[in-house]
Amino acid sequence: MRLLSSLTLAALITAPLSAQAPKLSAVPSTRATAVLSLSPPRVAGQPAPTALTVKVDYGQPHARGRAVPIELAADGTVWRTGANGSTTLTTEVDLTIGGAAVPTGAYSLYTIRTGGQYFLIINTNTGQWGTEYVVDKDLVRVALAVRTLHEAQESLQIALVPPALGPATGALTISWGTLHLATTWAVR
DSSP: OHHHHHHHHHHHHHSOHHHHSOOOOOOSEEEEEEEEEEOOOOOTTSOOOOOEEEEEEEEEEBOTTSOSOGGGSSTTOEEOSSSSBOEEEEESSOEEETTEEEOSEEEEEEEEEETTEEEEEEESOOSSBTTOOOGGGEEEEEEEEEEEEEEEEEEEEEEEEOOSSSSSEEEEEEEEEEEEEEEEEEEO
16 A cells, blocks of 8 residues: 555656646736837937836737727726726826826826717826726826727737827827727927
């Protein structure tokens, strides 16, 4: 009996690791970050100044065969504009987003469709779970231009698109499935 127990134990110890451990699987959403670097003017004879950043950090959901974004299918439903924790916009400069003033600081981003029009909600509450939206903390809501993409995008993409050349202005875009939303941004 003791010999049999020792043989069983020896077989378990020498078994391949793959037979002992469960297989890995991909998580339903990942983290993604869009970073825009802004170069301050250089002063002659001085070292180059440190770039200032505007950053959007978000949970990146993936469609995996489902229709997206489900949360924006009905009017009045606030969408966390990502997955898991709230999507965070952090800016080291004062901005104008969609014509609205957004001072230096950190904000949560949400999206809502009202009357068929899409709006980006910039909210002063940060660090919370994405579904913990507090309307009283809204800084501003800005209208988003909407268009339909020809090919569905598997993963949510948020981008801070800079201009080819010129002043610090550009587009903030949100795309997922066949939905593409956009507004403008500019440094104030």
